[in-house]
Amino acid sequence: MIPAPFEYARAASLEEALSFLAEHGDEAKLLAGGHSLLPLMKLRLATPGVLVDIGRIEELQYVRDEGEAVAIGALTTHHDLSRNPLLRRQLPVVAHVAGQIGDPQVRHRGTIGGSLAHGDAASDLPAVVLALGGTLVALGPKGRREIPASEFHNGFLETALEPDEVLVEVRLGKSGGTGWGFEKLTKRAQDWAIVAAVAVQREDAPGGVGVGLVNMASVPIRAASVEAALADGASVAEAAELADADSDPGADINASVEYRRHVAKVLVRRALERALAGPAGGDGAAGAAGAAGGAGAASEGGSS
Amino acid sequence: MKVEVRINGRSVAAEVEPRMLLVQFIREVAGLKGTNIGCDTTSCGACTVLLDGQSVKSCTMLAAQADGLDVMTIEGLAPDAGDGSAPGATALLHPVQRAFHEHHGLQCGFCTPGMVMAVTSLIAEAEPGSLDEAAVRVGLEGNLCRCTGYHNIVEAALAAAREAGVAAGATE
Ligand SMILES: Cc1cc2nc3c(=O)[nH]c(=O)nc-3n(C[C@H](O)[C@H](O)[C@H](O)COP(=O)(O)OP(=O)(O)OC[C@H]3O[C@@H](n4cnc5c(N)ncnc54)[C@H](O)[C@@H]3O)c2cc1C
Ligand code: FES
Ligand code: FES
Numbered sequence: 001m002i003p004a005p006f007e008y009a010r011a012a013s014l015e016e017a018l019s020f021l022a023e024h025g026d027e028a029k030l031l032a033g034g035h036s037l038l039p040l041m042k043l044r045l046a047t048p049g050v051l052v053d054i055g056r057i058e059e060l061q062y063v064r065d066e067g068e069a070v071a072i073g074a075l076t077t078h079h080d081l082s083r084n085p086l087l088r089r090q091l092p093v094v095a096h097v098a099g100q101i102g103d104p105q106v107r108h109r110g111t112i113g114g115s116l117a118h119g120d121a122a123s124d125l126p127a128v129v130l131a132l133g134g135t136l137v138a139l140g141p142k143g144r145r146e147i148p149a150s151e152f153h154n155g156f157l158e159t160a161l162e163p164d165e166v167l168v169e170v171r172l173g174k175s176g177g178t179g180w181g182f183e184k185l186t187k188r189a190q191d192w193a194i195v196a197a198v199a200v201q202r203e204d205a206p207g208g209v210g211v212g213l214v215n216m217a218s219v220p221i222r223a224a225s226v227e228a229a230l231a232d233g234a235s236v237a238e239a240a241e242l243a244d245a246d247s248d249p250g251a252d253i254n255a256s257v258e259y260r261r262h263v264a265k266v267l268v269r270r271a272l273e274r275a276l277a278g279p280a281g282g283d284g285a286a287g288a289a290g291a292a293g294g295a296g297a298a299s300e301g302g303s304s
Numbered sequence: 305m306k307v308e309v310r311i312n313g314r315s316v317a318a319e320v321e322p323r324m325l326l327v328q329f330i331r332e333v334a335g336l337k338g339t340n341i342g343c344d345t346t347s348c349g350a351c352t353v354l355l356d357g358q359s360v361k362s363c364t365m366l367a368a369q370a371d372g373l374d375v376m377t378i379e380g381l382a383p384d385a386g387d388g389s390a391p392g393a394t395a396l397l398h399p400v401q402r403a404f405h406e407h408h409g410l411q412c413g414f415c416t417p418g419m420v421m422a423v424t425s426l427i428a429e430a431e432p433g434s435l436d437e438a439a440v441r442v443g444l445e446g447n448l449c450r451c452t453g454y455h456n457i458v459e460a461a462l463a464a465a466r467e468a469g470v471a472a473g474a475t476e
Contacts, residue, residue, distance in 0.1 A: 001344050008305060008322035008368050031369075038364050039346055051322070055369060079358070103446025104426065105349065108358040109365070190347075190445040 003041035010053040014139065014166065017054045021164045022141055024050040030166065031055060032075060032114035035106055060113070060168060063087055069135075072170045074113025078125075079104070081112060091132070091172055093180035093200055097124050100182070103190045113167045116152065119159045119219060122192045124184065126153065126220035127212030131198045133205065134172045140165035153219035175203040181274025183267040184214070187254060194254045197223075197243070197267035199275035207231030209275060216247035216264055223247075226268060236276065240269035307371045311336065312380025322368050326360075327351045329367035330377060338378040338417045342448070349447030352418035352425075353377050359425035361446070378417035381424065400424050400464045409460035411451035422447050423461045427468045435465040436472035 011017035021028050027049035031037055034055070040046040054060070060075035063084045070090055072081070081087060082099030101107055101115075101124055115125045116136060126149075129136075134149045140162055152160050161167060184196035196214035207230030211223040225245035229238060249260040308317035309329065316334045330339050330353065342350030344363050351363040354376040362375075385396035394405055400423050403409070410416045426443040427435070435443070440461045441454070449457060465471040 002325070003323045005321065005323055008366070010368070010371075034366070034369065035346065035364060038366070042344070042364075053369060103349070104422065104443055105352060105359045105361045105446045106346070108355070108360050108425075189442070 001042040003038070004044055004047045006041075006048055007050045008053065009050060011057060014054075014057055014059060014168065017052055017057065017166055018139065018141065018164070020050070020052045021166070024052070026163055028052050028163075030117070032111045032117075033077065033109035034114075035102075035110040036114060036118040036120065054166065055111075065090070066171075069171045069173055072112055072172070074116075074167045074169060075111050076113075078102075078107035078110045078112070078115075082107065090174050093132075093182060093198065094125075094128060094172065096180075097128050097182050097198065100124065100184060102192075112170055116170065117159060117161060117167050119153050119157050121156075121217055121219050121221075122215045123220065124182075124193065124196060124198075124214055127196065127214045128182075128198050128200075129170060129172065129212075130220055130222045131200050131210035131212035132172050133202065133210055134170055136167060137169035137171065138162075138165045139168045144168075146171075150222065156218040158219075173202075173204065175201075179275040179277060181271035181277075183271045183274075185263055185267060195249075195260050195263045195267060197264060197271045199268065199271035201275055205231075209272065211243075211268060211271070213243070213247060213264060213268075216244065216249045216260060218248070218250070221246060223264075223268060226272075230272075236269060236272045240265050240272060243268035305368060307367045309334075309367065309370045309373065309375050311375045312377060312383070320367055322366065324367045325363055326353075326365040326367045326370050326375070327362035329370070330362060330375065333367075336377050336379050340414055340417060342414065342418075347448065348415070348418070349422060349444075350415055350418040352421045352447065354421055354425055357425070357428060359422050359446075376421070378420060381420070398424070399467050400427070400460075403460040403464040403467070404457070407456050407460040407463055409452070409457045415447060415449040415451075419444070419447050419449065419457055423464060426461070427465050427470055430465065430468075430470040432470055433472055435462070435470050437462065439472070440465070 009020050029048035031051045031053045060073040062073040063086050064071045078098040078101045082095050087095040115123045129149045136147045136152050147160050179201040182198045184193045193214045198212045200210050202210045207227045211226045213221050225242040226239045243264040244261040251257050307320050311334050318333045330336050340350040342348035346361050346364045352359050353362045356374050381398035385393045400420050440458050
């Protein structure tokens with residue numbers, strides 16, 4: 001399967017990417033790792049006139065300690081996230097989840113920025129960024145702006161990004177570093193999640209926990225009712241019963257609406273139990289990666 | 305547009321459409337037919353090659369994205385071994401190829417080039433002592449085989465990992 005014809009322009013720098021976008025307007029689409037966009041183009045579900053390849057812009061590939069926050073460049077690949085020492089230490093949930101995406105070949109190409117900008121509700125990292133209360137940084141002709149993750153995904157494959165903007169950075173507070181749990185239900189190895197849940201301890205959240213859900217609505221969502229119930233003193237079991245309260249899941253070949261709602265409650269309970277099992281030492285990481293034979297918190301182990 | 309890719313150390317340049325996939329460039333422009341197209345939808349891994357040393361599915365990349373970069377295909381792993389059929393040629397195979405040969409890690413062979421490249425990448429980026437059977441199976445999630453039931457493929461990968469010093473546990 002071959003995509004429909006298009007023009008190709010490789011941007012050597014962020015500046016050049018912005019000027020290509022300005023020049024080509026609505027015709028243009030950014031290409032990062034291409035592992036969401038190219039499959040759509042091969043099926044001719046996407047037919048951009050101009051592809052602006054930002055995949056080689058090195059200035060957008062980094063993970064940096066910035067005191068309060070960890071800053072991640074939009075073009076950092078899932079593979080690099082999964083192996084990054086700073087993330088493994090400070091935000092092991094990000095390294096672990098990135099290491100669970102697709103398969104090694106997909107992780108060598110796919111990027112965190114592409115994952116967020118594509119906005120697929122079945123993607124894993126957007127739910128993690130939501131649970132952590134992250135901030136997304138966009139750059140456009142009008143300058144730089146910060147968008148809270150909770151305001152980024154606003155419709156099926158729709159985000160708050162303007163067509164002439166580039167997502168340049170993801171900023172994550174470090175308080176989500178202690179306890180965490182990630183539960184991903186897949187039918188076969190390598191598949192996307194039928195449903196997944198992520199829970200992270202957060203000092204800055206009222207209930208002390210952030211919870212994100214994968215594939216439970218047309219966009220990645222936070223399980224706000226679960227977080228609120230915990231803040232009101234509910235037990236984990238009670239709070240997990242509200243896992244589907246903010247959701248609007250669809251039915252597909254893998255699962256009915258009822259099944260998704262049920263699974264969400266089970267996965268949220270398990271993720272919470274892991275996240276709250278203990279601070280750093282108790283390491284939700286060890287629990288989740290245990291299935292892989294203890295190869296480390298960010299190993300490609302399946303916790304599903 | 306002009307695309308130039310170093311494939312197995314040899315520079316291949318051609319004027320191609322921007323929409324040409326890397327796997328087409330490898331098969332049709334460079335004429336290297338070892339890299340197979342199975343699903344064409346990023347699922348089966350038959351098209352796996354190394355891009356700057358890392359495994360990628362060449363059906364889900366544009367040739368243009370590899371412009372100026374290094375690609376390694378199955379043909380480039382052990383150029384001196386030819387197709388491996390000459391007397392003594394197995395000794396010249398790449399360690400991963402030899403492990404597949406010795407452990408009978410293939411039947412029809414369609415998935416094999418992709419499997420061998422995926423295993424090569426997995427071993428290259430493995431931390432010492434990290435590759436046990438579970439890690440190999442997870443590491444090959446992106447490669448499907450319709451014949452073998454995977455058992456011998458995993459055996460071959462583990463043997464190659466031991467040789468490379470990245471297998472879990474004691475050496476054999
Ligand atoms: C077989 C397979 C299995 C997969 N399994 C999973 C899985 O289990 N979990 C999961 O989460 N994902 C999965 N993915 C998706 C994968 O993670 C993608 O890589 C990711 O969703 C998109 O990242 P990309 O860099 O490839 O983006 P691209 O495909 O290059 O781009 C996607 C979209 O985002 C836009 N975009 C990209 N970067 C930017 C930017 N910096 N600023 C503004 N817009 C931008 C593009 O214009 C495009 O519209 C899978 C993909 C495949 C092919
Ligand atoms: S042909 Fe590329 S993954 Fe199947
Ligand atoms: S040997 Fe036939 S597909 Fe693997």
